Amino acid sequence: xxxxxxxxxxxxxxxxxxxxxxxxxxxxxxxxxxxxxxxxxxxxxxxxxxxxxxxxxxxxxxxxxxxxxxxxxxxxxxxxxxxxxxxxxxxxxxxxxxxxxxxxxxxxxxxxxxxxxxxxxxxxxxxxxxxxxxxxxxxxxxxxxxxxxxxxxxxxxxxxxxxxxxxxxxxxxxxxxxxxxxxxxxxxxxxxxxxxxxxxxxxxxxxxxxxxxxxxxxxxxxxxxxxxxxxxxxxxxxxxxxxxxxxxxxxxxxxxxxxxxxxxxxxxxxxxxxxxxxxxxxxxxxxxxxxxxxxxxxxxxxxxxxxxxxxxxxxxxxxxxxxxxxxxxxxxxxxxxxxxxxxxxxxxxxxxxxxxxxxxxxxxxxxxxxxxxxxxxxxxxxxxxxxxxxxxxxxxxxxxxxxxxxxxxxxxxxxxxxxxxxxxxxxxxxxxxxxxxxxx
Numbered sequence: 001x002x003x004x005x006x007x008x009x010x011x012x013x014x015x016x017x018x019x020x021x022x023x024x025x026x027x028x029x030x031x032x033x034x035x036x037x038x039x040x041x042x043x044x045x046x047x048x049x050x051x052x053x054x055x056x057x058x059x060x061x062x063x064x065x066x067x068x069x070x071x072x073x074x075x076x077x078x079x080x081x082x083x084x085x086x087x088x089x090x091x092x093x094x095x096x097x098x099x100x101x102x103x104x105x106x107x108x109x110x111x112x113x114x115x116x117x118x119x120x121x122x123x124x125x126x127x128x129x130x131x132x133x134x135x136x137x138x139x140x141x142x143x144x145x146x147x148x149x150x151x152x153x154x155x156x157x158x159x160x161x162x163x164x165x166x167x168x169x170x171x172x173x174x175x176x177x178x179x180x181x182x183x184x185x186x187x188x189x190x191x192x193x194x195x196x197x198x199x200x201x202x203x204x205x206x207x208x209x210x211x212x213x214x215x216x217x218x219x220x221x222x223x224x225x226x227x228x229x230x231x232x233x234x235x236x237x238x239x240x241x242x243x244x245x246x247x248x249x250x251x252x253x254x255x256x257x258x259x260x261x262x263x264x265x266x267x268x269x270x271x272x273x274x275x276x277x278x279x280x281x282x283x284x285x286x287x288x289x290x291x292x293x294x295x296x297x298x299x300x301x302x303x304x305x306x307x308x309x310x311x312x313x314x315x316x317x318x319x320x321x322x323x324x325x326x327x328x329x330x331x332x333x334x335x336x337x338x339x340x341x342x343x344x345x346x347x348x349x350x351x352x353x354x355x356x357x358x359x360x361x362x363x364x365x366x367x368x369x370x371x372x373x374x375x376x377x378x379x380x381x382x383x384x385x386x387x388x389x390x391x392x393x394x395x396x397x398x399x400x401x402x403x404x405x406x407x408x409x410x411x412x413x414x415x416x417x418x419x420x421x422x423x424x425x426x427x428x429x430x431x432x433x434x435x436x437x438x439x440x
Contacts, residue, residue: 113166116156117173123153124177128184147186154181154190161199171203172215179218182225188232197226197235204244206251213254220248220260227267237272246281249290258290259300266307275314279337284311321348328362331370333378340381345389352386360386360400367405373414380406380420387427394428403428 024031127150157174164170178200181187191197200222207216223241226232236242245261252258265283268274278284287308295301317323318337324344327333338344352359366379383402387393397403406428409421 113169116165117169120153120156120173120177123149124180127153127187128180150181150184150186150190153177154187154194154196157181158191158194158196158199161196161203175203175215175218175222179221179225182222185229188226188229191226192229192231192235197232197239200226201236201239201241201244204241204248206248207254207257213252213257216248216252217254217257217260220245220257220264224260224264224267227264233268233271236268237274242268242274242277243281246283246286249286253293255295255297255300258295259297259303262290262300262303262307266303266310269307269310269314273334275311276318276334276336278311279315279318280335284308284315287311321351324348325351325359328359328366331362331366331375332372333366333375333382335374335378339378339385345385349386349389352390357396357400360396364400364402364405367402367409373412373417376409376412377414377416377420380409380417380424384420384424384427387424397428 157178160170160174164174166173178187178191178196182191200219203215203219204223205216207213223236223245227236242265245264249258249261265274265278269278287304291301291304291308315337320338321344323336324338327336333339360383363379363382366375370376370379383397383406387397390396403425406421406424409417410425412418412421
């Protein structure tokens, strides 16, 4: 040892500034380890002792409940009714840490990500264990306390999805806890009210690596849990959630991911316009491809069969003339299955003659009044279908003065509209004999 260091005391050695950041860069310690060391290094002994006690307690609680989630029920034991199990997470119980809590919840500790993460997980386990132990005998005070806890916790989780406190662990922690908490109806309600679904859906993307498979699975699990809740379904129906879920299935062979997505689709099949959207996204063909693969999970195969049957029933229902008539009357046309289904046109073409071709007249009115490109495109296409499938279709449409109206749409800004207007004009000029050679 050099002479100038031979007489160093323990106090002098401990007072030196240790380059912890260098150790983290060289991966000798983790970023969490660096954070904790900085909070511990060169602090008074009584502070360090209490800090260790509090962090150890938190970790022990988490490990205890992760090893056996049923232990979370102990926090709801009737014999402990005088104690508030949530109080340590709601109030500043360790003032020597000098940590402020989130204003919106007073639930999780600022500054220390380690403490935020562990508190979140402990609280999630405690709350999820509540339903199995409380039954229906909860007092008004119990419900109020739990409502406050859940509201703060859900708001913190939504904040993590929107702008994570930790760059790599914020979102995975939030998703992991939500996958546990969304089993609770009260949490589903709070999550939807906090606009959490908006931040969740963008995370439904195909996994690019094995490392993110678990995150993808838990994200899809959250969507599945939300598919049991009507207000959440309303948001799912207005977002690209269905297309994202289908892309996930197409991009993975992980059985648990495929299973939870198929179960979600099965839940949504009879809700809103999901059935029509599934047909448009070629889910029936996707199911055929999936069923041809080797799956070990019998529940997955059963779910596929149920979804396939649900689609078959809905396609039949969606292809009925009554459904079509209502769509035309409302003046909001979309690419529902019946528009391109040859069987629908063959079986229902005579219905178009009813009430002096009322449906055709409404389609022409739509061409004059609608500003929606999709509606205009479908109206042009339906007129072309009528020309093709009705024996006198060309004559009838000409008598109703449809040609000039359709011709005006040939210069529309939407390529979808111009494409279908062109198809209609071609069939109108060619007549039924040659119209069948033209494809949309």
